[in-house]
Amino acid sequence: MKRLIAFMSLRGADVLSRAQRSRSVRSNISFNKRLLRAVALATTFVLIASCAPVDLNAPMPDFETGIDPDTWAQVPAGEFYFGQHNHIETTDAYEIMVTDVTVSQYADFLTTARSDGFIKIVNEEVIGFYPGDEFHGVKHEERIAAGDWLFMPFNDPSIRIVATSKISWGAQEGYENHPMTTITWFGAWGYCEYYGWRLPTEMEWEKAGRGTDDRPFPWGDEILRENANFYSSRDPFEDMSSFGSRTSPVGFYNGRTYGDYQTLDSASPYGLYDMAGNVWQWTGDVYEGMHYRFLRGGSKDTYDMDLRLWVRNNATPAYFSPGVGFRCAR
Amino acid sequence: MQFVKDRFSYLFGSTKGLILVAIAMVAVVTAIWGMLSGPMAEMGVREVVIKALGMKIVQSEREGRIIILYHSIAMAIIAIETYMITGLLKMKPFFKTAINGVITIGYLTTMVFGMGFAYFGPNWAFHGLFITGLALIFFAGVMLCVALYPWNPEYYITDKEYAHTKKGLDMERVAFFAAAVTTVVSSLFGAVPGSYYGHGFETFLAENIIRYPEKTAMEYSVIGHLHIMLALIAIMITLIIGRWLNFKGLLHKIAMPLMILGTIVLNLGVWGVVTPLEPIAHMIIYVGATPSMFAALLLLIWNWSKLIRDNTAHIQKPNFIQKLSGLVRDPLKFGPAWQMLFMNFTTSGIGIFMAIKLDEIFRVWPAREERIELTGHWHALSAIIATIILLYYGDMLGLKGKVRQLYGWSIIFLSDLALSAVTIFEMKRLFISEAEQQPLVNGLMYAIDFGLGMLLVLLAVVMVWRLIDLFKPKGRWTEEQTQELAQEVIE
Numbered sequence: 001m002k003r004l005i006a007f008m009s010l011r012g013a014d015v016l017s018r019a020q021r022s023r024s025v026r027s028n029i030s031f032n033k034r035l036l037r038a039v040a041l042a043t044t045f046v047l048i049a050s051c052a053p054v055d056l057n058a059p060m061p062d063f064e065t066g067i068d069p070d071t072w073a074q075v076p077a078g079e080f081y082f083g084q085h086n087h088i089e090t091t092d093a094y095e096i097m098v099t100d101v102t103v104s105q106y107a108d109f110l111t112t113a114r115s116d117g118f119i120k121i122v123n124e125e126v127i128g129f130y131p132g133d134e135f136h137g138v139k140h141e142e143r144i145a146a147g148d149w150l151f152m153p154f155n156d157p158s159i160r161i162v163a164t165s166k167i168s169w170g171a172q173e174g175y176e177n178h179p180m181t182t183i184t185w186f187g188a189w190g191y192c193e194y195y196g197w198r199l200p201t202e203m204e205w206e207k208a209g210r211g212t213d214d215r216p217f218p219w220g221d222e223i224l225r226e227n228a229n230f231y232s233s234r235d236p237f238e239d240m241s242s243f244g245s246r247t248s249p250v251g252f253y254n255g256r257t258y259g260d261y262q263t264l265d266s267a268s269p270y271g272l273y274d275m276a277g278n279v280w281q282w283t284g285d286v287y288e289g290m291h292y293r294f295l296r297g298g299s300k301d302t303y304d305m306d307l308r309l310w311v312r313n314n315a316t317p318a319y320f321s322p323g324v325g326f327r328c329a330r
Numbered sequence: 331m332q333f334v335k336d337r338f339s340y341l342f343g344s345t346k347g348l349i350l351v352a353i354a355m356v357a358v359v360t361a362i363w364g365m366l367s368g369p370m371a372e373m374g375v376r377e378v379v380i381k382a383l384g385m386k387i388v389q390s391e392r393e394g395r396i397i398i399l400y401h402s403i404a405m406a407i408i409a410i411e412t413y414m415i416t417g418l419l420k421m422k423p424f425f426k427t428a429i430n431g432v433i434t435i436g437y438l439t440t441m442v443f444g445m446g447f448a449y450f451g452p453n454w455a456f457h458g459l460f461i462t463g464l465a466l467i468f469f470a471g472v473m474l475c476v477a478l479y480p481w482n483p484e485y486y487i488t489d490k491e492y493a494h495t496k497k498g499l500d501m502e503r504v505a506f507f508a509a510a511v512t513t514v515v516s517s518l519f520g521a522v523p524g525s526y527y528g529h530g531f532e533t534f535l536a537e538n539i540i541r542y543p544e545k546t547a548m549e550y551s552v553i554g555h556l557h558i559m560l561a562l563i564a565i566m567i568t569l570i571i572g573r574w575l576n577f578k579g580l581l582h583k584i585a586m587p588l589m590i591l592g593t594i595v596l597n598l599g600v601w602g603v604v605t606p607l608e609p610i611a612h613m614i615i616y617v618g619a620t621p622s623m624f625a626a627l628l629l630l631i632w633n634w635s636k637l638i639r640d641n642t643a644h645i646q647k648p649n650f651i652q653k654l655s656g657l658v659r660d661p662l663k664f665g666p667a668w669q670m671l672f673m674n675f676t677t678s679g680i681g682i683f684m685a686i687k688l689d690e691i692f693r694v695w696p697a698r699e700e701r702i703e704l705t706g707h708w709h710a711l712s713a714i715i716a717t718i719i720l721l722y723y724g725d726m727l728g729l730k731g732k733v734r735q736l737y738g739w740s741i742i743f744l745s746d747l748a749l750s751a752v753t754i755f756e757m758k759r760l761f762i763s764e765a766e767q768q769p770l771v772n773g774l775m776y777a778i779d780f781g782l783g784m785l786l787v788l789l790a791v792v793m794v795w796r797l798i799d800l801f802k803p804k805g806r807w808t809e810e811q812t813q814e815l816a817q818e819v820i821e
Binding site for chain 2: 085140240
């Protein structure tokens, strides 16, 4: 330690001779070269690690959660705390899906909706009619006109729907009970519309997740890794060294043990699952002066802070992602 | 007792001591609170720190906590810049003592009680003391403006090497004065909404409401406040570095009026955000930012030309390699301007690119992606300002030889490695899909964690060294007690 202090306390002579200066310069240049080599080596390592290919179809653990995605939860009319600052708001009574819409459910929709002419398949894309929004010409607002809009692409590598024949579709093996993703707001809206339902408003979504108290998470005040699927939550579906975080089956976090992985029962007060994490969920509000649609719930790709029930995200209605899904209300 | 008195006198009575204390405080806050997010949270370190320190983390208070954390760190940085100004510029001794004393009590009060309030249970007395600390810093700012008043003939200059009017008005002092006055005024844009807290104004983070077409005047005020305060901290450190390096000559005469003009117009634009001028406020901001950045470029050109000239003076006709070698010979003198240039890659460049392609690219992505770009680029700017301060501090310490090289180049390489990775991370969606990004994200995270982690280790080594030094009867601190920054301006 003494030597270190002595070394660091060195205060070179103010005036160096030319020979001393030359030696010092050579020494510094040599030192800089070594430093540069080390940095170049580290950079190469990082670059190599960063360019590794990702197997998007890596085997997916197959777990039956016991939660039926066809069930609906009843939410009574009344007041509830809305938003981070607990504003008191009111909703009418409504029903909302207990889970996100699954890949299997959406595949069934594609099959029947296509045969009914509700959707079309054009250039490897599912498109459908949307009646459009009122345009107010506000800065950054984009016109959403009546017409055919993208519901979902078929050519995206993250798509988990596979064709079972020329006119029917099914879920990729292992993904049957996973939330449907890579779906645009139009695709989510179209699904609900087709069955006579609708997307929940932001208020309905939050009340369904929060109940009537001011909890930040559907299950209570704190979040543990066994509560939800979020970024680096060490669930059985993720591998952060390769493909990263992946979706979990709907209703996975229900207190069951899967192999050696114990989950906590993380249902909301009204019995909804996956209201925090797994996938962001489209909501139905169309706000004046903006074309963005709002997403709630956080996802497998976000930190726990985004899983708080009042956190809002938004995107253009034509946006799709492997981290975005939806559920319907009626 | 004398032992403590002497050290206290150095730490709180000398410019270098005050700077050391403030850097140490920032280092401690950064080290502890850096463990509550990012990879540290992923590894479970966050939970250990929360339990070990007895923190009370309430989910709904996260945004408020972060705002207080930012203010605590920013106030220490503002204090450091103030110490540098009072150490570098001529002013009455009374003002120097008063400003340094008030701002020291101010930032320490802000930091200790602010962080106490935010992270250890909402004790409202602590909140009051946090506000008291901020008020003291404001008062110190007002005193600094008075002390810097450039129209006092006492501060007129005649040296033709420096920008001045025919009467002798020191344009560099005017630039400092303009930055100080606008900083004091701009702080009010945060203080006013803050005073409405609990009376209708609610805590928010600007990056979370960017896409909302309707914002209240209070929200615009806060958004303007945070942007201009960071910009002014950057402008002030540019002026400080210019003074330390003894910026002069023709480029100085061009740069100083530009810096004054840029500072004033930039502020008018930002203040205009809360007025009916809001629709054209961004245009005014661009008009103001351009001369400021051009002035910084002139400082860079002058600084680098001088380094090349001085370090190749012994060579009759230096070639390119010799010039380059001369330029980078001293990382502490080369580094500040380099970091300013690098800032264009991490901050200005990204900002301009985002502004041009906003609706076409960035607003097609989800808001959370846009948030990453926004928070990333101003975190990068803050980090760059911190590295510039550390580079200057290295020179203040009188580091020589290999230690100087190691210290200087480590700061430059480590921070630039981390911030380059941050910038790529922000922009990753331009070239990689969400589904395929993980290996890239991992690689970038290695670079960010390594860069910032090692930078903090370096800072820790320096702080430990300075702590050990304080226990030595004839340590470096005894010399620093009487040294003043103005005497060390490079000739």
